Structure formats: C-alpha cells, structure tokens
Amino acid sequence: AAYSAGSVGDRRMLFRQLFEKESSTYTYLLADVADPDKPAVLIDPVDRTVDRDLNLIKELGLKLVYAMNTHVHADHVTGTGLIKTKIPGVKSVISKASGAKADHIVEHGDKIYFGNLFLEVRATPGHTAGCVTYVTGDADNQPSPRMAFTGDALIIRACGRTDFQIFTLPKDTLLYPAHDYKGFTVSTVEEEIAYNARLSKDKETFKSIMESKLELVLSKDDGCSCACQFGLRYPGSTTKDLSCSH
Amino acid sequence: AAYSAGSVGDRRMLFRQLFEKESSTYTYLLADVADPDKPAVLIDPVDRTVDRDLNLIKELGLKLVYAMNTHVHADHVTGTGLIKTKIPGVKSVISKASGAKADHIVEHGDKIYFGNLFLEVRATPGHTAGCVTYVTGDADNQPSPRMAFTGDALIIRACGRTDFQIFTLPKDTLLYPAHDYKGFTVSTVEEEIAYNARLSKDKETFKSIMESKLELVLSKDDGCSCACQFGLRYPGSTTKDLSCSH
Ligand SMILES: [Fe+2]
Ligand SMILES: [Fe+2]
Known part of the structure; x- marks a missing residue:
C-alpha cells in the first residue's frame, strides 16, 4: 500500500x-513504512486519546515499538502506561535525568531506531531537569528537512531554550512542540x-516580557506553558510543579 | 532566507x-517561496484568528494574494472581509454555485495561480451546493504528493463525498479538511x-450509521459536521442551515 509521507x-x-x-x-506518530514491519513510535501520547492513536496505528498497518515521553507531564497523564496494557511488547522511553521509570532509559546523544529511521536524544533541561528533545537523524536516508520534537522546551513564538541543542x-x-x-x-x-520573544531579547528584558506574557497565557488557558522554566506556576497550582526541579 | 516546505x-x-x-x-496558508514576491493564499480563514494569520504572513515575508473560501460557513464568520480591510489588494475567492459575493468567482475546472504554483477547483456539492475542493496542481513543479483542501466535503473517518472529485x-x-x-x-x-464510514457501506446502511454518529458529534461539539449533507441540523439550530440548499 502506498502511504503518504505526511509532513x-x-x-x-x-x-x-x-x-x-x-x-x-x-x-506525534512516526513510522518507517519502507520496512516490511512498518515499525512506529509515538511521542507524548495522552491517556485520553490512546484509543484514537492505537486505532490509527492499526488502520495504517503499523507496528508500535516505542511509546516515548519528552518529559514527565504535569498537565496531563501520559498514555504510555495504558498503551503497554493494550499492546504488550511496546517499550516506554524516557530520559535518565527525569528520574522516572520506563522500559528504555535514554541519555543525551543516544539514538532510538525504528526500522532504518532514528531519533537522536538531545538534553534540553529547563522546564524540567529531565526534558529531552528528539531529533530525526542527519543522513541521506532520513527525513529532510530534519524534524525536532521539542516537548516543552519550545512554545512557538512564546518561549524556548536559547542553548545550542x-x-x-x-x-x-521543523520544530514540533508538545503544546500549542x-x-x-x-x-x-x-x-x-x-520571532521568539525569549531569543530576540536580552535575558532580563526577556524575563519581564515572559512573566507578563505567561500571566496572560496562564489566565486564559489550562495546561503547561513553559511555566517552570521561568519559576512560574502551572495554572490552578499554588505550588511549583512537583516534576520541576527548578 | 531558507523557508521550510512544511508538509x-x-x-x-x-x-x-x-x-x-x-x-x-x-x-491553510500556502505560498510560492521560490517566487521573489512570495505570493500566498489563505484557505478558510476565520475572523477571530485573522490577526494571528496576518502576523504570520508578515513574519514569513509573504505577500497575500487570495483569501479563499471552500464554501459559505455557517459555524463561524469567514476572515476574508476583515483581511480585505487590513490588506487592500487581497482578493476574496468563492465558487459561483455558492451564490455569495467575492472579488474572484470560480467554477469547476478553474485554476488559481499564486506564483508558479496553482490550485484546481473541483465542485464537491453536498454540504452546501456551492462547496468546492481546492487541489494542488498535477505537474512536476507542483507539490508531491498532491494536497486537497476539501472544506466540509470530508470529515476524516466520519463522512465524505463518494464521488470521483x-x-x-x-x-x-493528502486530504486536509476544514474541520476536525x-x-x-x-x-x-x-x-x-x-476507513471512512460513508465510503465503506451501502447508501442506506451508511445513512443510518451517519445519523447516529452525527447525533453524537453534534451533541458533543459545536460547529459544522457535514450535517446538511445528510439533511441534519447544525448544533443549536432548529431549522436547516440557511446556506444549505438541500
Ligand atoms: Fe510540561
Ligand atoms: Fe460548513
């Protein structure tokens, strides 16, 4: 069957x-459809949408290999536990620095293969100490342009890490965040x-901009908003996010 | 500047x-970034998000040429009028069969150029008589795979027109709907x-499936749900959608 390359x-x-x-x-769902097994990974699945995701995987004839998290989520429950009960053999993945348990613990520089495609692990701490970004490989047989799954290390146009990772x-x-x-x-x-506010200002100017910006975001929306990265709080929380080490 | 090809x-x-x-x-925002003017089109802009869309267009250095609708929307206000007040020179586009006014009226088979890229107009009536689908061109210098912007002629996995268009x-x-x-x-x-219910069942079986499915959709969500296509109603409406001719 001819599958689309999507994005x-x-x-x-x-x-x-x-x-x-x-x-x-x-x-995010990624699969190597040139491999006969069509091995697939899911990045940051949510418990509420596990059935939708697994049904799509079944319809597309994929074999789910890894259920990966970019970090420990404070605003929703990860779907990885539920997925493992529904498809035994799927391995959960998280970073060592997160301190969380998983079948496969990764560190900066590791590669995660699904078929002939792979993701590189890059440490992007800030929102939580264990935050990682998964980046598609840099090789001729890997997707071009490259794609980075940033978790909470980036919110488009709003905040992000300035470091080289x-x-x-x-x-x-292409930058794909965990939230928008x-x-x-x-x-x-x-x-x-x-155009990202954090990147185009000096550190102090940025901090005050972000604090006022985030207040707006936090008062309007529920969910994770890079809050911990700046010592701010999740909406509705009176204490700092427990999964945040800052 | 190096722009990404996106999807x-x-x-x-x-x-x-x-x-x-x-x-x-x-x-949907599409632009020919190989053309020095970077001409762009917006498909189905919403009034509430016009500022976001125009800001993105400005940041990307694009020149908006057309603000296009796939059909007359009953669940939200199109952004095309507001866009025209903010960027004089932008032309609105809609189908002749819609009966609506626009700067550029299109019919089945017409091509709409932005730079060297183009969209073909395909009549896909049903939800409303004037519904059209815009499809990227079939030529070596056009995107591959092709992309179809279906408006309300398709809701992924839920309903869609069976005809050849x-x-x-x-x-x-790639099929990009107006709603999900x-x-x-x-x-x-x-x-x-x-996997689309409408396509995998005979007409009568389908009709009863869709009616029960749509009741669910309509009771849970606001907005357009292919309702008119099946003689059903928009959520909250006690009469048939006025923009629907069925
Ligand atoms: Fe988070
Ligand atoms: Fe509609």
Whole structure:
C-alpha cells in the first residue's frame, strides 16, 4: 500500500500530528513504512486519546515499538502506561535525568531506531531537569528537512531554550512542540530565532516580557506553558510543579 | 532566507496548517517561496484568528494574494472581509454555485495561480451546493504528493463525498479538511476509502450509521459536521442551515 509521507519530504517516513484538545497537547506518530514491519513510535501520547492513536496505528498497518515521553507531564497523564496494557511488547522511553521509570532509559546523544529511521536524544533541561528533545537523524536516508520534537522546551513564538541543542540545528529544521495554545502546528529554527520573544531579547528584558506574557497565557488557558522554566506556576497550582526541579 | 516546505515534499511551497479552537476550524496558508514576491493564499480563514494569520504572513515575508473560501460557513464568520480591510489588494475567492459575493468567482475546472504554483477547483456539492475542493496542481513543479483542501466535503473517518472529485485522486493525495473534532490533522485518499464510514457501506446502511454518529458529534461539539449533507441540523439550530440548499 502506498502511504503518504505526511509532513516530510522523505517518503520513507510516515508522519502524523495529532491533537488533544483539553490539554492542547500534540502527539506525534512516526513510522518507517519502507520496512516490511512498518515499525512506529509515538511521542507524548495522552491517556485520553490512546484509543484514537492505537486505532490509527492499526488502520495504517503499523507496528508500535516505542511509546516515548519528552518529559514527565504535569498537565496531563501520559498514555504510555495504558498503551503497554493494550499492546504488550511496546517499550516506554524516557530520559535518565527525569528520574522516572520506563522500559528504555535514554541519555543525551543516544539514538532510538525504528526500522532504518532514528531519533537522536538531545538534553534540553529547563522546564524540567529531565526534558529531552528528539531529533530525526542527519543522513541521506532520513527525513529532510530534519524534524525536532521539542516537548516543552519550545512554545512557538512564546518561549524556548536559547542553548545550542535546538537553535543550532539547520535553519529549516521543523520544530514540533508538545503544546500549542494559539493554533500553530509547526515552526522552524529560523523563525523562532527571529520571532521568539525569549531569543530576540536580552535575558532580563526577556524575563519581564515572559512573566507578563505567561500571566496572560496562564489566565486564559489550562495546561503547561513553559511555566517552570521561568519559576512560574502551572495554572490552578499554588505550588511549583512537583516534576520541576527548578 | 531558507523557508521550510512544511508538509510537502516540494520545497517550492511553504505550507502551514492553523487551528481555530472554538469552531475546530483549520485555516491553510500556502505560498510560492521560490517566487521573489512570495505570493500566498489563505484557505478558510476565520475572523477571530485573522490577526494571528496576518502576523504570520508578515513574519514569513509573504505577500497575500487570495483569501479563499471552500464554501459559505455557517459555524463561524469567514476572515476574508476583515483581511480585505487590513490588506487592500487581497482578493476574496468563492465558487459561483455558492451564490455569495467575492472579488474572484470560480467554477469547476478553474485554476488559481499564486506564483508558479496553482490550485484546481473541483465542485464537491453536498454540504452546501456551492462547496468546492481546492487541489494542488498535477505537474512536476507542483507539490508531491498532491494536497486537497476539501472544506466540509470530508470529515476524516466520519463522512465524505463518494464521488470521483476527491476519491479518484491519487491514493497518496493528502486530504486536509476544514474541520476536525477528534484531533486528526490530515488523511489520505487511500485511508478514507478504506476507513471512512460513508465510503465503506451501502447508501442506506451508511445513512443510518451517519445519523447516529452525527447525533453524537453534534451533541458533543459545536460547529459544522457535514450535517446538511445528510439533511441534519447544525448544533443549536432548529431549522436547516440557511446556506444549505438541500
Ligand atoms: Fe510540561
Ligand atoms: Fe460548513
């Protein structure tokens, strides 16, 4: 069967972005459809939408191998536990620095293979100490442009880490966040360098901008908003997020 | 500047999918970034998100040429009028069969150019008599796989027109609806032929399935749900949608 490449140039990779409305969370499905087994990974599945995701995986004839988290989520329950009860053999994945349990513990620099495609693990601490970004491989048989699944290390146009782990990727790298509250689905390294408030201001100016911005975001929306990264709080929480080490 | 191709293989076309949460509407931004003017079109803009969309267009250095509607929307106010007041020179586009006014009236078979890229107009009546689907061109310098912006002629996995205008497109054609209530962002012709309820049942079986399905959708969500196509009603409406001729 001819599967679509979705958002990437490389026909080898099937790609789907899925949205969970209550927590404004994006879940990502990636699969190597050139491999006879069609091995697949899910990044940041949400418990409420596990049935939708697993049904899609079944319809597309994929074999789910990994259910991965970019970090420990405070605004919603990860779907990985539920997935493991429904498809025994699926391995959960999280970073060592998160301190959380999983079948497969990864560290900065590790590669996670599904078929001939792979994701690189990059440490992007801030929101939580264990936050990682998963980036598609840099090779001829990998998707082009590259794609980075940033978790909460980036909110499009709102906040993001300035360090080299994300923003020294090629300019055309597609950035896929774990959350969006304004209806954006994707950005690029080039755009975020130019227009992300955190990146285009000096540190102190930025901090005050972000604090007023975040108040707005937090008062309007539920969910995770890079709050911990700036010592702010999750909406409705009177104490700092327990999963945040800052 | 290096712009990303977004969801398509062809680097010539910049592509963005944008979401409006209240009416669960997708707006699509397409631009020919290989043309020095970077001419762009917006499909199904929503009035509430016009500022977000125009700001993005400005940030990306694009020149908006057309603000297009797939049909007359009953569940939200189109952004085209507001866009025209903010950027004089932008032309609104709608189908002749819609009976609505616009700067540029199109019919089945017409082509709409932005730079060297173009969209074909396909009549897909049902939800309203004037519904059209805009499909990217079939040529070497156009995006591959092809992309179809179906308006309300398709809701992923839920309902859709069976006629040849959409489902005889190549199997890997990416299908982008005007609405989604379950967090899907894209489908393909192949998937919808296999898994869309309307397509996999005979007409009478389908009709009863859809009626019960739609009751669920309509009781849970606000907004347009292919209702008119089946003689059903919009949520909260006691009469048939005025924009529906069925
Ligand atoms: Fe988070
Ligand atoms: Fe509609």
